[in-house]
Amino acid sequence: MELISILLLVFPFLGFLIIGLLQKHMNRNVSGILGSAVICINLVLSAILFWHVSSSNQTVQTQLFDWVKFADISIPFAITVDRLSALMLMIINGVGLLIHIYSIGYMKEDEGVNRFFAYLNLFVFFMLTLVLSSNYLMLFIGWEGVGLCSYLLIGFWYKDHANNDAAKKAFIMNRIGDLGFLLGIFMLYSTFHSLNISEVLAKASVMPSGDMTLFFITLCLFIGATGKSAQIPLFTWLPDAMAGPTPVSALIHAATMVTAGIYLIARSSVLFVLSPVTMNIILVVGAATALIGGLVAIFQNDIKKILAYSTVSQLGFLFMALGLGSFSGAMFHLTTHAFFKALLFLAAGSVIHALSGEQDIRNMGGLRKKIPFTFALFIIGTIAISGIPPFAGFFSKEVILTAAFEHGLGMGIIATVISLMTTIYMFRLLFVVFFKPESKALKANHHVHESPKVMTYPMAVLAILSMIAGFVQLPKLFSETQGFDTFLLPVFAKATGLAAVSEHGLDVQTEWMIFLVPLLVIAALIVVSYKRFVNAKELTEASGFSKVLANKFYFDEIYDFCIVKPLGFISDIFREFVDQTIINGIVNGVGRGTLFVGKRLRRLQTGNVGFYLVIMVFSIIAILFFNIIL
């Protein structure tokens, strides 16, 4: 088992090296197959590990080597596979494999296809480093590594500066979060003298709830999470990240990397449970992000941007779950979300592929007849994400909604509203793209074609997963056994024990309410949006408050005005004025002053012996005079 856990890291890295180094000489078809084969092997290995940890309830510990070791500091590279990381392994390698295969078809015509698969394998390597790490520093290495891959893949088509700007923005915003994470690591080390996660959690579990140090540590870690997982205030990079190829958006910016923040917090559950203030901050930030993301998604016209804001919103929802202390609920929804959001992105990619690069939904319509298979898959994804039973999204949302109602009625209603917004933007998207009469632009385009099998089959697998994944855990109303909860119980047991929330539970009526009321509203919303979006001639221009929403609350403009512009201004001032005029001026002034004094002093050396004698005599007199006085 130790060997397997190491091989998990070795294979994708080898894939990256081989494809990366032989880019120029490798046949363009080979790289995709090689890249996928590597992930396929990884998936088999992950399955073995998954089976091992879930059947034996043991964790697999593997020591690699000491990364930093001197004096009293020791930070080893080591792998831990417990149930939480095994779950992540399955998601990363499973969804990763499907997206790799899909990319073979999607990137076929691209000249940089070899580079693409090299980056993709490198991404998997770093993502696995992140989830396999047994200490915070190695986790951080994976964390920054996936950020690098994200940067490279967003800016994959680097000839266009718009893509490069998006990539740079993503990297820098992530770096802001990373500074928080790094400070958190420093605090962890200063407090616990260790960065080993299980050691830290064990030492922390005896600390009192509400401890100030823990508060700052968790706050810093959460700041890190807001960067990577696109939460307020650092979320604006994610919609821009859609500049990358669509498979990248599916893998990195929907299913895996952006969930790293959730993973981090779930991984450190003990620390967070002991800092209720941070938990509340997470709850509020998550809810606000989910609301804003959902609202903005309703008013976007780019198919990928809609899905991106949907991701922002769903991530916010996940953070709400964490803030409510429902760690396994968050992980459950993370899993199902990985399936259906990846499916939706790939289906969107299939639409874009069919329309030769068109992304504006106003130029689509009526596609259900032209690309029926993609349409069917898109419907499945939409139903799953909207939380309509019996597809996966329903079950995982149900867990979080229940947790919200247990927290309080108000929170429950907020969470319900957030989850209902999903229905609006998703069905709007569905109706406009597939049901609305064909747009003028589309009529002119005669090349609309269904995607090849190499693209549709992976989507079909994701569709099946989106349909059935929810059944691992039925709502409490219907089933006593909570499969998913039980599976992750060993990971979160300590945290749940420490939380000490009175397990009052909800009565049966309330549970039925939570179950039925949203369904009725969803049904109503679908009807309304069908009327609103299918029959409307063209989407109207936004005005008033919806204009604010269409412009994403002007977050980018505000950041530009408050941070980017002033920084550039200060930079110019420093360069032109402070450095050139003041500092250099002073230095040169000192130089000139010296020369000046030198010139004056030179006049003393007149060469006139008489003058020297006079000076000498006066000096002697002066010295004697002073000697007498003193």
Added chain:
Amino acid sequence: MIIVLLLVLPLLASLILFTGKLGKHSREFALIVSLLEFGVALVAGYAFTFANHKILNLSLNLKQLLDIDIIINIDAVSLLMIMLTTLLVPVIIASNNNRKVRNHNFFGLILLMQMALIGVFTASEMILFYIFWELAMIPIFLITAIWGGQNRLKISVKFLIYTVVGSFAMLIAILYLYTLTPAPHSFSFDAFYHLKLPYSVQVPVFLAFFLAFAIKIPLFPFHSWQAETYNVSPVQGSMLLAGIMLKMGLYGIIRFILPICPDVVAGGSLIFLPLILFGVIYGAIIAIRQPKLKKMIAFVSLSHVGIIALGLLSNNHYGIEGAILQMFSHGVNVVGFFLCYQIIVIRTGTDIISDLGGIASAAPKFATLFLVVVLANVALPLTNSFVGEFLILLGLFQSNIYIAVIAGLTIILGAVYMLRMFQQVMYGPQTAVTTNFRDLTVREMLLFVPIIISIFLVGVYPSFVLQMLQTAVK
């Protein structure tokens, strides 16, 4: 006697080169000598790690002759700096392919400088140290003054005067400390270390040393010679300056300020930590919008070495050890950066960032290597500077949280200026000057080999250096 070989080999070679007899073969000769020198340094490293340490000490008693003791020895810090010097000098020599300059003198000066630098890093006696310190100044002054660009004379004289002022302050401190040593007076480092000065004496000594080193490193606000000198100096000169010579100042902090003025450092180094810290941010912010690539490197360097100085003065052994490692990493990275700069300038004839663009599509190999260098400068994990910066910030965090947090901002700012530069230079559509950009030749790829290896070796497995250093840090 390895240690003598390290000093004598480049000295003899430079004398041979000055005769001019070698003509066209000067560069090859210099390169071979510098590679040999690297081999000798490796042997010294081997000896230090595994074998008898005694061969790394040398003490000649020349009392009758000159009334001084010559003491040279190598400890871990010296060894790391020697490694840095001997690793980079071959790269610097090989990177020169300008046939117009009078080759034999140019290379002779580089080797002479190498000898002086190794002397600085090995001397264990003040007079000797001071001689080497000043000697190292002469070749770089001549290189800039003879082969530099516009205004070369004015700028190199300014540089010379600037550093001489600093050196003078140091000389006074040295002489003063000499008078304090117990009779018979001694210039040896050991004698100085045993002084145990009272705080009131430590302060002026600190000030004198700090002035000398702050000018050399350079630290804000004593940096105004730097950007100009880099800009006017030939690339090899800039590499020598930024890659190795700046480390003399940092090395000085380790050798003198830390052991002789411990109480001042423990008390927060007077007002200098905030001042250096300001310089760190200041350099980073200027780098964001610096229009010229070479000047940008100067300000990036100002920011990076400021962090190193903060680490050294952090009064925390993580910080100090991280800073020493970072001295090595910074030297490697900045020379890698200058290599990329040179390749761009030779091919396009300009280093104005906004005139460049689209190089990545024309030269993918170069793009990859440049990206690695950029990422190393951004301190991405698994590259060399992440280890150093991590330890420095950890050390600062334990000694002063506020400084650590502000210094940590460079993690963000570094990404801003580096990615902005890289995007404008390498990505986007091609411009008039980059349309025919040729990808790297085999010779140029070879130049990057030592840089890339050091970046990843130190980044992935830093323990071997760190363990070696820990004895010295105490």
